[in-house]
Amino acid sequence: MSLAYYPGCTLKTKAKNLEEPAIASMEVLGFKLEEITRWNCCGAVHSLADDDLIHQVAPVRNLIRTTEQGKNKLVTLCSFCFNTLKRANLLMKADTEKRNTINSFMDDEIDYSGEVKVIHLLEVLRDEIGWEALAQKVKLPLRDLKVAPYYGCMLLRPREVAMDSVENPGILRKLVETVGATSVDFPESTRCCGSYQIISDPGVISAYAWNILSSALSYGAEALVLTCPLCAYDLGQGQEELVKKRAEFKGMPIFYFTQLLALALGLDHQVCHFELNYGNPESLLREKNLLP
Amino acid sequence: MSVTISSKRRGTEFVKKVKELSGENLHLCYQCGMCSGVCPAASNMDLSPRQVIELARLGMQNEIVKSKTVWICASCLACTVNCPRGFDLSRLMEAIRLLTLRRNVDHVKPEQIPPEERDDIPQIAMVSGLRKFTG
Numbered sequence: 001m002s003l004a005y006y007p008g009c010t011l012k013t014k015a016k017n018l019e020e021p022a023i024a025s026m027e028v029l030g031f032k033l034e035e036i037t038r039w040n041c042c043g044a045v046h047s048l049a050d051d052d053l054i055h056q057v058a059p060v061r062n063l064i065r066t067t068e069q070g071k072n073k074l075v076t077l078c079s080f081c082f083n084t085l086k087r088a089n090l091l092m093k094a095d096t097e098k099r100n101t102i103n104s105f106m107d108d109e110i111d112y113s114g115e116v117k118v119i120h121l122l123e124v125l126r127d128e129i130g131w132e133a134l135a136q137k138v139k140l141p142l143r144d145l146k147v148a149p150y151y152g153c154m155l156l157r158p159r160e161v162a163m164d165s166v167e168n169p170g171i172l173r174k175l176v177e178t179v180g181a182t183s184v185d186f187p188e189s190t191r192c193c194g195s196y197q198i199i200s201d202p203g204v205i206s207a208y209a210w211n212i213l214s215s216a217l218s219y220g221a222e223a224l225v226l227t228c229p230l231c232a233y234d235l236g237q238g239q240e241e242l243v244k245k246r247a248e249f250k251g252m253p254i255f256y257f258t259q260l261l262a263l264a265l266g267l268d269h270q271v272c273h274f275e276l277n278y279g280n281p282e283s284l285l286r287e288k289n290l291l292p
Numbered sequence: 293m294s295v296t297i298s299s300k301r302r303g304t305e306f307v308k309k310v311k312e313l314s315g316e317n318l319h320l321c322y323q324c325g326m327c328s329g330v331c332p333a334a335s336n337m338d339l340s341p342r343q344v345i346e347l348a349r350l351g352m353q354n355e356i357v358k359s360k361t362v363w364i365c366a367s368c369l370a371c372t373v374n375c376p377r378g379f380d381l382s383r384l385m386e387a388i389r390l391l392t393l394r395r396n397v398d399h400v401k402p403e404q405i406p407p408e409e410r411d412d413i414p415q416i417a418m419v420s421g422l423r424k425f426t427g
Contacts, residue, residue: 014415044420044423045419048387049383049390050383055423157373192332194333196366196421197421208332208333229416233414
C-alpha cells in the first residue's frame with residue numbers, strides 16, 4: 001500500500017537516521033512511503049498572528065501537491081512538519097475568510113479547502129497496522145533496553161492537533177513495549193526542550209536538557225526515544241559538556257522511534273545510521289546484544 | 293518592580309494592536325497563574341507569563357517591550373493547553389514580538405551566529421528561530 005509522504009528539510013540532511021529506518025521498516029510492514037513531488041519547506045513553525053497569512057502559503061502548497069497527486073492523506077515523520085502542516089490544514093478547513101484570501105493569493109494553484117488528512121507515522125503504526133500486528137513482525141525484541149519516551153511539544157499541542165492525550169500520552173510507550181523494550185515513564189516527557197532558542201541562547205538549552213535528561217535518568221532510563229530532530233539536537237549536542245561537568249552523568253543515547261522499529265524488525269542496523277545519533281547508542285546496544 | 297497603573301492606558305493603540313494581532317480576548321484571563329506554573333521557561337523570565345497578560349491589557353507597553361520574556365517563550369504551548377479560560381497566551385507573545393520585529397528590529401542577527409554552529413544546527417532550528425526572531 002502506498003502512502004503519500006512529506007519528509008521536510010532536516011530529514012534529508014541532519015536526520016537521515018530518522019528517515020531511512022522509517023522507509024525501510026514500512027516496506028517490511030507492507031507500506032511504501034512515497035515522497036510527494038515538488039514539496040517545499042513547511043515553514044517549521046505555525047504563524048500565530050492573526051494577520052500573518054503569507055506564512056501559511058508554504059505549508060498549504062504542500063497540501064495542494066498532495067491532492068494533485070491523487071492522495072487525501074499525508075504522512076509526516078518530523079514533529080515540526082506534522083504540527084505546521086496540520087495546523088495550516090485546519091485553518092484552511094475552518095476559516096472561510098482566510099481560506100479565500102490564501103486561495104486567491106495563490107492564483108497559480110488549485111483552490112484548497114483542507115481536504116488532506118495530515119498524520120504522523122506513529123498514527124499509521126497505531127491505527128492502520130495496530131500494535132498486535134506489529135508485535136507479530138518483531139524479529140529482534142529489544143529486551144532489557146530501558147527507554148524513556150520523550151514527546152516534546154509538537155505532537156501533542158495545541159489540543160486540536162494532538163495525536164494522543166495531551167496530559168498523559170501513551171503512543172510512544174506502546175511502541176517501545178511492542179518492540180520488546182521496557183518503557184520508562186518520567187514526568188518531563190512533554191516538557192519543552194527549548195526548541196529554536198538554541199539559536200539565541202544555547203546556554204539556556206543546556207539547562208533545559210539537563211532537567212529532562214536527569215529526570216529520565218532518575219526514573220531508570222538508559223536512553224530516550226523521540227520523533228523530532230530539533231529535540232534530538234537540543235538534548236544531544238550538549239551532552240559531552242554535561243558529562244564533563246557532572247560526575248553522575250555518563251551520557252544518554254537518544255534514539256528516533258524509527259531506529260528502534262527497524263532494529264526490532266530485524267533490518268540491517270546500517271539503515272539506522274546510529275553514527276548520526278547523540279549519546280553513543282551503539283555501545284549501549286552492543287551491551288544488550290542488540291548489535292553485532 | 294513597582295508600576296503605576298492608569299485606566300487611561302487601557303484603550304491605547306498598543307492594546308488595540310495586540311488584540312488585533314493575537315486575535316485573543318485579553319479580558320478572558322482571571323490571573324490564576326496556571327500559565328506561569330506550567331511554563332518551562334518561567335524561571336528565566338523577568339515578567340512571568342501571567343504578568344505579561346495583565347500588563348498588556350493595562351496598556352503597559354514600555355514595561356512589556358523592555359522585558360525579555362517574549363523572547364524567552366519558545367511557543368511550546370504548555371500554557372495554551374492548560375489555561376482554564378481557553379486563552380491562547382502563545383498568540384499574545386507572538387503579537388508582542390511582532391510589534392518589535394515589524395519595525396525592522398531583529399532579536400537575532402543571522403550573521404552573528406558562529407559559522408561552526410550554523411553548520412551544526414538542524415534546518416528546522418534555523419528556519420523556526422529566524423521566523424520567530426527576525427522581521
